[in-house]
Amino acid sequence: MNRRTYLKSALILGSLGMASLSVFKWIDITKPVDPALLWSKKDIIGELAELIIPETDTPGAKSAGVPDYIINVLLNCMDIKKQNKFCTGVKDLEAYSINNYGKKFLDCSATERLEVFDYFAQHAGFSYRILNRINNKFFGEPFYLTLRDLTIEGYCMSEKGATQGLAYDYIPVNYNACIPLQPNQKSWATK
Amino acid sequence: MYISGNIKELNTYDAIVIGSGISGGWAAMELCKKGLKTLLLERGRDVEHIKDYPTANLNPWDFKYGLNNTLKDREIDPVQSNSYDPSTKHFYVSDADHPYIQEQPFNWLRGYQVGGRSLVWGRQCYRMSDLDFSANLKEDIAVDWPIRYQDIAPWYSYVESYIGVSGQKENLTQLPDGEFLPPMELNCIEKHLADSLKKNEYNRLLTIGRVANLTRGWDHRGPCQNRNLCHRGCPFGGYFSSNSSTIPAAVATGNLTLRPFSIVTEVLFDPENQKAKGVRVIDALSNEVYEFYSKVLFINASTIATAGLLLNSVSPRFPNGFGNDSNQVGHNLMDHHSSAGAYGLHDQFKELYYKGRRPCGFLIPRYRNLKDGEELDFKRGYNIQGHGERQEWLDRSHNLNGFGKDFKAQLTSPGDWTIWMAGWGECLPYYENRVALDDLKKDKWGQPLLKIDFSFKENENKMMVDIQNTSAEMLENAGFKGVEVFNYKKPGGTTVHEMGTARMGHDPKTSVLNKFNQVHAARNVFITDGSCMTSSSCQNPSLTYMALTARACDFASRQLRNGGL
Ligand SMILES: Cc1cc2nc3c(=O)[nH]c(=O)nc-3n(C[C@H](O)[C@H](O)[C@H](O)COP(=O)(O)OP(=O)(O)OC[C@H]3O[C@@H](n4cnc5c(N)ncnc54)[C@H](O)[C@@H]3O)c2cc1C
Ligand code: SF4
Numbered sequence: 190m191n192r193r194t195y196l197k198s199a200l201i202l203g204s205l206g207m208a209s210l211s212v213f214k215w216i217d218i219t220k221p222v223d224p225a226l227l228w229s230k231k232d233i234i235g236e237l238a239e240l241i242i243p244e245t246d247t248p249g250a251k252s253a254g255v256p257d258y259i260i261n262v263l264l265n266c267m268d269i270k271k272q273n274k275f276c277t278g279v280k281d282l283e284a285y286s287i288n289n290y291g292k293k294f295l296d297c298s299a300t301e302r303l304e305v306f307d308y309f310a311q312h313a314g315f316s317y318r319i320l321n322r323i324n325n326k327f328f329g330e331p332f333y334l335t336l337r338d339l340t341i342e343g344y345c346m347s348e349k350g351a352t353q354g355l356a357y358d359y360i361p362v363n364y365n366a367c368i369p370l371q372p373n374q375k376s377w378a379t380k
Numbered sequence: 381m382y383i384s385g386n387i388k389e390l391n392t393y394d395a396i397v398i399g400s401g402i403s404g405g406w407a408a409m410e411l412c413k414k415g416l417k418t419l420l421l422e423r424g425r426d427v428e429h430i431k432d433y434p435t436a437n438l439n440p441w442d443f444k445y446g447l448n449n450t451l452k453d454r455e456i457d458p459v460q461s462n463s464y465d466p467s468t469k470h471f472y473v474s475d476a477d478h479p480y481i482q483e484q485p486f487n488w489l490r491g492y493q494v495g496g497r498s499l500v501w502g503r504q505c506y507r508m509s510d511l512d513f514s515a516n517l518k519e520d521i522a523v524d525w526p527i528r529y530q531d532i533a534p535w536y537s538y539v540e541s542y543i544g545v546s547g548q549k550e551n552l553t554q555l556p557d558g559e560f561l562p563p564m565e566l567n568c569i570e571k572h573l574a575d576s577l578k579k580n581e582y583n584r585l586l587t588i589g590r591v592a593n594l595t596r597g598w599d600h601r602g603p604c605q606n607r608n609l610c611h612r613g614c615p616f617g618g619y620f621s622s623n624s625s626t627i628p629a630a631v632a633t634g635n636l637t638l639r640p641f642s643i644v645t646e647v648l649f650d651p652e653n654q655k656a657k658g659v660r661v662i663d664a665l666s667n668e669v670y671e672f673y674s675k676v677l678f679i680n681a682s683t684i685a686t687a688g689l690l691l692n693s694v695s696p697r698f699p700n701g702f703g704n705d706s707n708q709v710g711h712n713l714m715d716h717h718s719s720a721g722a723y724g725l726h727d728q729f730k731e732l733y734y735k736g737r738r739p740c741g742f743l744i745p746r747y748r749n750l751k752d753g754e755e756l757d758f759k760r761g762y763n764i765q766g767h768g769e770r771q772e773w774l775d776r777s778h779n780l781n782g783f784g785k786d787f788k789a790q791l792t793s794p795g796d797w798t799i800w801m802a803g804w805g806e807c808l809p810y811y812e813n814r815v816a817l818d819d820l821k822k823d824k825w826g827q828p829l830l831k832i833d834f835s836f837k838e839n840e841n842k843m844m845v846d847i848q849n850t851s852a853e854m855l856e857n858a859g860f861k862g863v864e865v866f867n868y869k870k871p872g873g874t875t876v877h878e879m880g881t882a883r884m885g886h887d888p889k890t891s892v893l894n895k896f897n898q899v900h901a902a903r904n905v906f907i908t909d910g911s912c913m914t915s916s917s918c919q920n921p922s923l924t925y926m927a928l929t930a931r932a933c934d935f936a937s938r939q940l941r942n943g944g945l
Contacts, residue, residue, distance in 0.1 A: 361736035
């Protein structure tokens with residue numbers, strides 16, 4: 190069971206990391222977020238969500254109402270650490286775009302936006318997701334992951350996302366246990 | 381409170397039933413059908429079938445925060461919010477209003493309303509067998525059950541035929557067959573695992589879950605529309621709940637008086653004829669105190685609440701609580717564990733899919749310690765419950781990297797086939813796992829808070845390791861990839877099968893109830909919720925509560941007619 194051994198060592202690494210946790214960082218991420226601040230970022234959040242789930246032959250995140258969903262859920266359902274991580278993340282992204290491209294993210298070209306966003310995606314550390322989970326417990330989930338998960342959730346549960354992006358079956362009536370997969374079959378919106 | 385003759389008459393019934401959940405609904409229906417004027421007391425609000433299912437027809441996008449509980453929900457309901465989401469919250473109590481004391485972590489999940497937890501249960505219905513009924517005797521653990529399978533088998537049939545259980549006959553001694561409606565169907569990955577089990581000759585078998593969901597119309601209800609939104613209440617009456625089934629049937633007899641918002645605080649004992657004479661009730665809204673009287677009393681408040689009620693009913697005859705000569709009331713609390721299992725992916729069958737949302741999974745019936753002399757390091761056994769499906773967006777969001785067009789295309793198409801499965805394991809009856817009353821702390825009606833002291837012990841923990849090993853083994857042998865074992869280590873109560881605090885037994889010195897669920901020391905009081913269980917088996921228990929209830933009601937009404945009560 191290699192995987193379990195791996196998990197175990199990941200756990201040990203994670204707790205070693207904890208020892209160097211700075212008190213300042215802790216205080217910073219535990220004070221509540223100002224809702225007005227978050228709402229003022231709706232445009233940029235919308236653009237970021239659209240980068241994750243763009244409009245194609247089916248609606249994208251923006252037209253499915255994902256930005257509102259993200260902000261509502263963050264403010265009402267997510268713990269303070271996650272909220273703070275998210276806000277800091279948006280600020281970092283804005284700063285990164287100014288430092289590297291000399292302009293605001295929303296003023297960047299499509300390619301530039303992609304580059305900026307990709308930088309954050311790369312640095313969310315997917316390949317170390319297990320390690321991240323442990324870190325996340327103490328520092329809050331990285332902004333990119335929160336954004337991504339909420340975008341997916343908000344999209345797949347929205348009316349446009351569920352009925353056009355996915356396949357929605359309001360009252361299935363029957364359960365057909367084994368049927369051939371159709372060409373371009375969308376997966377079901379609900380389980 | 382002083383009760384004048386006239387009011388006393390008005391407040392007198394043939395029978396009183398406390399609690400309108402799964403077992404209380406049955407008691408009320410059976411007693412009413414036997415012609416007894418019955419008062420059904422329920423501490424929560426009324427919930428009328430269909431009318432009071434506000435979320436049943438909502439779409440995912442009708443929930444502002446999706447299915448996320450708010451920070452406030454989690455703060456106010458730290459326990460219940462583990463089980464509810466915005467679509468079911470209204471069928472759970474508020475922890476803030478109904479606190480209890482956890483001497484060790486224990487999730488006491490409750491629904492205080494007409495219908496109790498029958499509105500949100502998982503509907504799995506399994507018979508217990510003589511392997512279960514004789515285990516305590518064989519192993520000299522706790523006390524012997526005063527009944528055997530043949531005592532209850534006809535009552536299982538009676539209940540199944542009424543509620544409607546879909547399932548497949550399998551001819552197993554450890555899991556007797558029942559009266560089934562047509563089974564639901566296994567999907568291709570589940571069939572694949574079933575075939576692999578057959579080939580591997582472990583003497584293990586995979587069958588479809590046996591659930592109280594109607595695969596065809598039944599008793600003016602159903603059929604099930606395969607929406608899998610049962611926990612919100614079913615507008616089609618597609619599954620059994622007290623609200624859709626037993627309570628309307630009780631009402632139809634004309635013999636039922638239903639009184640919601642009635643918190644029963646005490647059973648009243650009449651020392652002259654050594655019987656209960658009635659109950660004391662606090663009106664949950666007005667705080668007024670009432671007394672109600674009857675010839676027979678059925679206590680169905682659910683295991684932990686029933687234990688609390690008995691302990692709170694003290695009198696000179698019962699200084700330690702009603703019917704508690706044995707000092708067993710509140711002890712031997714059990715709950716199944718369901719934290720350990722395994723998960724895996726399969727890279728075949730990519731061209732197959734399914735349509736509809738089947739409201740149940742599969743079952744691998746108990747395969748451990750079926751015969752004497754198996755060399756395992758734990759006693760008793762577990763069954764495996766699980767389900768197979770293709771990864772959908774929620775699963776994929778944790779496995780897919782990247783963003784953009786390709787990502788979207790993958791996210792919205794069916795992923796690999798997966799199986800998740802976990803063991804539902806038997807928990808032994810330990811005297812020290814218990815419910816007691818706190819001496820000082822009171823709830824907002826002035827009633828003592830309950831303290832719950834419960835933990836799983838060595839036998840359960842060893843069993844969980846075995847569950848992980850055999851689950852992973854079955855998946856690996858069936859060609860699953862990336863098999864991972866897990867143990868969520870959830871505290872007691874999480875499986876919501878609490879039982880055992882007023883156990884049945886032959887001997888009044890060591891048990892609270894006799895073989896007909898009568899309190900040994902007060903023959904007109906019957907307790908037929910989970911508190912009566914002498915051992916826990918590994919089967920989901922509610923079918924057994926219903927069968928025991930129907931049986932006890934039959935006995936009680938015959939005794940009443942013969943003047944035996
Ligand atoms: C999410 C979930 C899934 C489950 N899945 C399954 C399953 O698949 N199979 C299975 O067998 N079981 C399952 N269960 C367990 C099942 O719900 C319980 O075993 C069953 O409901 C117990 O029935 P009961 O009559 O004892 O209590 P309940 O159904 O809980 O009803 C008790 C009633 O008594 C009332 N009451 C309590 N105290 C008082 C008082 N002092 N005065 C008046 N009224 C009172 C309550 O308000 C409540 O209405 C599940 C439970 C949950 C929560
Ligand atoms: S799955 Fe069946 S029983 Fe459950 S809510 Fe849907 S129709 Fe009703």
